[in-house]
Amino acid sequence: MEHFSRLKDWTKKKWEAWIDWPSAVGKVFADRYQVINVLGMGSYGISYLCEDLQSGQKCVVKQVKPSKKGTTLGIQAYHYEAMLLQQLNHPAIPKFYTKFEDHGNLFISMEYVTGKNLEDLIFDEDVKFSEQQALQIMISLLNTIEYLHTQGVIHRDIRIPNVMVDDNQQLRLIDFGLARRIGDPDDHGIHLDSPIEQKLRRAIEVRSDFYALGHFLLFLLYTTFESSEESEDLGWEEELNLHPATRSLIRRCLQLDMPFSDVQELRNSVLLALDPNC
Numbered sequence: 001m002e003h004f005s006r007l008k009d010w011t012k013k014k015w016e017a018w019i020d021w022p023s024a025v026g027k028v029f030a031d032r033y034q035v036i037n038v039l040g041m042g043s044y045g046i047s048y049l050c051e052d053l054q055s056g057q058k059c060v061v062k063q064v065k066p067s068k069k070g071t072t073l074g075i076q077a078y079h080y081e082a083m084l085l086q087q088l089n090h091p092a093i094p095k096f097y098t099k100f101e102d103h104g105n106l107f108i109s110m111e112y113v114t115g116k117n118l119e120d121l122i123f124d125e126d127v128k129f130s131e132q133q134a135l136q137i138m139i140s141l142l143n144t145i146e147y148l149h150t151q152g153v154i155h156r157d158i159r160i161p162n163v164m165v166d167d168n169q170q171l172r173l174i175d176f177g178l179a180r181r182i183g184d185p186d187d188h189g190i191h192l193d194s195p196i197e198q199k200l201r202r203a204i205e206v207r208s209d210f211y212a213l214g215h216f217l218l219f220l221l222y223t224t225f226e227s228s229e230e231s232e233d234l235g236w237e238e239e240l241n242l243h244p245a246t247r248s249l250i251r252r253c254l255q256l257d258m259p260f261s262d263v264q265e266l267r268n269s270v271l272l273a274l275d276p277n278c
Contacts, residue, residue: 020065022046028053030102033061033109042177044068044077049112057112059097064106078106081177085110088151092144092172113174115166122160122223131246134220137163138213138270140171145209146263152182154204158212160219180204200255207259210266214253245273 022038023046029035033050039060040047050061062081068074078099085096085108095111121127129137141163148155156178164172182204200211221240237247249269251257260266 019067020046023048023063029061029063029105029107030100033059033107035061041065042175044074044177050109052109059109060094060112062108062110066105069104069106075106077177078108081179082108084153084176084179084181088148088153088176090144090147092147092170093176094172094174113164113166113172115164115172117162117164117174118160118220120161121165122219128223129220130224131221131242132274134217135246135270135274137171137220138217139267139274141173141213141216142263142267142270144171144173145213146267148179149206149209149263153179154182154206155179155209156202156204156212158209158216160216163216178202206262207255210253210260211255213266214250217250217253243273245269245275249273 020041022041023029023035025035025037027035029050032053033048034053036049036051036058038046039049044065046063046065048061048063050059051057052059064074064078069078082096082099085094088096094113097109097111099106099108101107116125141158145155145158155173155176157175158173162173162175164174166172184204201208218236218240221242222236225239227239236250242250248257249266249272252260252269253266260269
């Protein structure tokens with residue numbers, strides 16, 4: 001029976017890999033959006049850079065994976081993300097254009113942000129961030145997070161690939177596939193027996209975004225860290241030489257100490273760490 005179960009899982013994965021293969025460059029969706037290239041794939045979607053043949057402008061078209069379009073979760077996630085993006089209006093968040101169907105497939109089109117995400121800058125261009133630079137990025141990002149929270153929205157996926165630096169050197173926050181409004185049910189299934197980190201990251205409450213921001217900040221800070229044999233078994237508090245105020249705000253983000261209650265409290269903590277007289 002166990003062998004049959006493994007074979008079934010293997011067959012399912014093979015089928016999904018085949019059916020979810022991205023469309024080729026030049027493919028046109030709904031007689032309007034022509035694929036320029038594939039931007040990436042997530043759990044539920046495939047993102048393309050497209051040319052809108054009506055306007056001549058570039059845009060991002062996000063498709064629900066064909067293997068997910070017939071599932072309840074896939075359909076719900078599609079309609080929810082479209083609904084959420086329609087209701088958001090902030091210069092750091094990509095603008096929603098429209099949602100559409102083509103040959104039974106589900107799509108969302110939105111603004112294309114020109115620039116690079118922090119993951120590419122760090123790993124492809126070896127960009128490093130000092131403690132002060134990382135804290136300044138936090139300040140800029142908190143402006144967007146504060147807007148979301150005042151709208152009752154929790155992003156739940158703040159990571160370096162989802163934060164972009166556009167051509168005007170402004171931070172942009174992308175990928176709202178996991179975002180939820182406070183009070184809405186969690187359709188990604190966080191249960192009582194889920195790992196503690198999953199609960200902290202995916203809870204539909206402000207502290208989950210703060211938890212993600214703590215890890216986000218640590219990622220930036222580690223770009224200047226040089227490992228050694230002595231540091232292999234050490235944690236971030238021993239490895240990184242940080243200002244006590246920076247260390248304190250990270251511990252509060254990670255809920256190791258009293259968590260922050262709102263964005264303003266977190267912002268004040270970042271400003272304190274940035275203060276040269278502190």
